[in-house]
Amino acid sequence: MSALRINIVLFGIGNVGSTLINQVIESQKFFLEKRNIELRFPIITNSTLAFFEKGGIKNQWEANFAQSAIPFRIEDIIEYVQEQQLENLIAVDATASSDIVKNYIPLIQNGFDIVSANKKANTLHTDFYKELRRNLKKFDKSFLYETNVGAGLPVVQTIKELHFSGEEITKIRGVFSGSVSYIFNRFSSEELPFSKILAEAEKTGLTEPDSREDLSGNDVARKLLILAREIEQQVEFSDITISSLLLPNLNEDNSKAEYSVNKQLFDKPFHIAKITQADNHVLRYVGEFDIKSKQLEVKLISVPKSSALGQLKGADNLIEIYTKSYGELPIVIQGAGAGKQVTARGVLTDILKVAETIKIKEAVWLSL
Incomplete structure (x- = not known):
């Protein structure tokens, strides 16, 4: 059975984001063998630039980003994943940005699950909190944020x-x-x-x-x-x-x-x-x-x-x-x-949980 390919759009390549990429690169073989899951990063961004990579990020992602990243809007990311027909999409928020949070609902509406180390979405006014969860339910998407409290602690x-x-x-x-x-x-x-x-x-x-x-x-x-x-x-x-x-x-x-x-x-x-x-x-x-x-x-x-x-x-x-x-x-x-290693590991654990949910949904769909 072929591996389930998960496409991660990563927002934020500071301490946590860059550590996460490196942890995925190190453990990629393990995830394939033990969980039959392949994690790819077709897009990585900092606050102003995005790097679009058709082949997924290899070990030289930092050099690629420095050479080829371009200014972006969230609409560019949504358009790109649709053009490339990318499935099993997870938006990972490794920023502390309020701007990214404003885009959670459009991302959910366009096929993304969300994993976030960013506390902002869960601490804004109750109206936004409820609206976000209404959309998650409507579009049958996950939003995991274990690292919002206690980094990698459950x-x-x-x-x-x-x-x-x-x-x-x-x-x-x-x-x-x-x-x-x-x-x-x-x-x-x-x-x-x-x-x-x-x-x-x-x-x-x-x-x-x-x-x-x-x-x-x-x-x-x-x-x-x-x-x-x-x-x-x-x-x-x-x-x-x-x-x-x-x-x-x-x-x-x-x-x-x-x-x-x-x-x-x-x-x-x-x-x-x-x-x-x-x-x-x-x-x-x-x-x-x-x-x-x-x-x-x-x-x-x-x-x-x-x-x-x-x-x-x-x-x-x-x-x-x-x-x-x-x-x-x-x-x-x-x-x-606290600490970039434990926080990144907590984010990665949430990514894998979402991946397992996607796997179950696929199995149910295939059995219909």
Whole structure:
């Protein structure tokens, strides 16, 4: 039986996108042997240019892109796949772009399944969220986004499966940011000023280029919103109470230069927060959704060192899922919550899930 050929249109060739291509190239033989699936990249794009490759991308994709990429519109991509009669189409969004998200519905309407590492589509207004899912249902297409929360960890899948198996989820709480996890894990265990640990996190590339994005709490809030919507809660980003880690005199209002040279202003308030805790407690920055009270919060809390959250190390994420059946004992999902390798691997896992769904649909169609 010939292999199922999957045509991937990749948006974004930054850290995650380029790592994904390389992972596919490395594992192509394995996927053919074990799953009878061939993954091709007929089109790859960055924010302004697209490379159209009739033979699929071989190992020299970077050189090909540099030499032959041309400006594109989404209509050009749809027209190209129709002209080439490409089937089994998956649009993979490895960007953080709002513009690509606006094109999800036209892509779905033109035969694409969607796999996304981009959180934007799941955090926009509920109207768009519902419209997107109406189109997925109408055109019988998939939209997978496991890497939206916890990079390669199976958080979205677990919460969705629990909810749709009839389990009552009562609370979701966790450390959702790898960069902020790293900062507080070190701050709790080492006698170093907060600003020094923050500077080291920036230097090693753990934070966003402007670390205020990490410290604002917005990223944690977006992930919490995504999970709340997975259990069919009608909530908006504005419903979340965010206690930012930024200071009244050191925040988004400052210029980037002012922020860079005044980070020592963080040291005193965080030192006070540290030394005024109960004994054997540590600080953790969490997102929490109490389903009964409908309260969504992003906040700094103090937890016992002996607790699951208290024992966090490195840049790990840890998500606790409290349910009616499990009572006071949460289901705990823990592991690397950031990094291009784990995120790309999570995207690839979603691609393969979509490919298996396409395979089943083909088998059903052939049996008719």
